[in-house]
Amino acid sequence: MIWTTALQLAVRALWRNKVRALLTALGVIIGVGSVITMLAVGAGAQERIARQLENLGSNNLMLRSGSSLRGGVRTGAGSNTSLTRADAEAIRSLPGVLAVSPTVRTGAQALYRGSNWGTIVEGVTPDYLKTRSWGLESGEFFSERQVAAAVDVCVLGRTVVRELFGLVNPVGEIVILKGLACRVLGVLAEKGAGNWGNDQDDIILAPLTTVQRKFMGISHVDRIEVQAAGKAAAASAYKEIQRLLRARHRLQEGKANDFRIYNRAELASSAEESASVFAWLLGSIASVSLLVGGIGIMNIMLVSVTERTREIGIRMALGARRRDILWQFLLEALVLSGIGGLVGVALGIAAALTLGSFSEFEIRIAPWSVALAFSFAAMIGVFFGLHPARKASGLQPIEALRYE
């Protein structure tokens, strides 16, 4: 039999039962549509996490001072004062380390003319911009020399600028921090919300030494952020830093570290992994509905074979071979699932875009997910169409002809 004729025959047979065909295809339409939508939501979430990790600096190691034990009382992490700027300088000379940024933080009320704003002052060194992958919007950052000299200068986050200055350009103006007049050198680029919804732009950066000595009266640092050349370098630096700091802090064998060290690369890969599990979970839940759609096709094709037993007998009497009958019914199932798949793709993309514009979900429709959903639908057509088609082609011509 000729292909185009066979296809025409299939379409015509389906057209005779329009409503039934539509309802059957609906199962596939919903299945394909939901697979595409769910994969788009999953991929969007994955992309969002990847971007956030990039912001965080995924090849970074973070050091905090550890807990201390005083008279049996164990204080929390960061409560002792073991880490110093000298530690940071020592780490800087390790191989595979690109940047080292020691920091201290304190809360402060910032004053500018008539207005004031409560925010966080972070004492940092110029490497801070590298480890946080952050940049300046205007002005300039303070230099190593200014840090060494503990100069009274600062760089403002976007939120602080908005709250204190409004539309005035803050560069060159004087802000009062804890009674100290600090000249504004620059403004940080907008960074947006952090992982836990905190406003990362609500911050004032000042030279590390200035904050340590003039604001807080301390000589240790809270954290040291280390940027490594890559994931492998981060892993080796992780060990090297432990060895180095244990030596510098003169910790004896068997004694616990007096600092904590975290590998962000590991955090990143586990977060990425959970995001991809989430994406696949959504996709596989949706594919269950596609499977149900396939069962719908099989159901209706079985009914159709029974209804058309006599037609099958007539066709066989007039010279249809078994494979002609097989293809006739298989093609009907394929046309159903194929058209259902196409409409489902269109509907799925539309649903994903609608979801993206009306909700907080980030949406990313990957071409491969569309191809996957459609080929899954086609496979379902073959798989669930084959049994009814074989049943039809296996009929005996005489019995099929006699069937009432």
Place this chain on the structure above:
Amino acid sequence: MSAGTPVIRLRGVHKTYAQDRVEVHALRGIDLTVAAGEFVAIMGASGSGKSTLMHILGCLDVPGDGDYWLNGQAVRQLDSDALAAIRNRDIGFVFQNFNLLARTSALDNVEMPLVYAGVGKAERQRRARAELERMGLGERLLHHPSQLSGGQQQRVALARALVTRPALLLADEPTGNLDSATSREILALFAQLNRHEGLTIVLITHEADIAAHAGRQLHMRDGRLED
């Protein structure tokens, strides 16, 4: 087909089938030769085995024992594809209940055997149209079976049977569902096709006056043929 080769030659054909676990011996040694251009009627009561014989003659079923040559070709060795090809090419069927496809135009019904013969669409339509016009249905090409009278439906079925130019027309009670006037009309058409075109016809019926139109009458009783 060389001259003198009979269209049908059956020798010692037996057929047994199981019905509700009871063995039914439907054919008990049939010998039959039908020469090209003959018009043969096979008569018999229901249960005499004439339907089984019809199925075997039409290659819808194969003999359980014995041999069947159609146009000199032994049917027993053929597989289901080859039997389908024979039904398509060499045999035309006409049934008591017409067996037209419902909700399908007369033209599409007649085209159907040509579809399975692999004939292209334009050629199919041309030949189906010509065949329907020959049956006097040129005005009803696009009518569905439900829009046609019994006689018209049977003529569509006849056009469908003859569109592949078969050597043999098998008619199973072709007038069983028609009134007497229409029956005569159809039988006249048979006689005309037999006489003017040399079409070999085997007609199965249980009515003697229908069988009387044929050149040769055979009787079936309990799975055997009698003259």
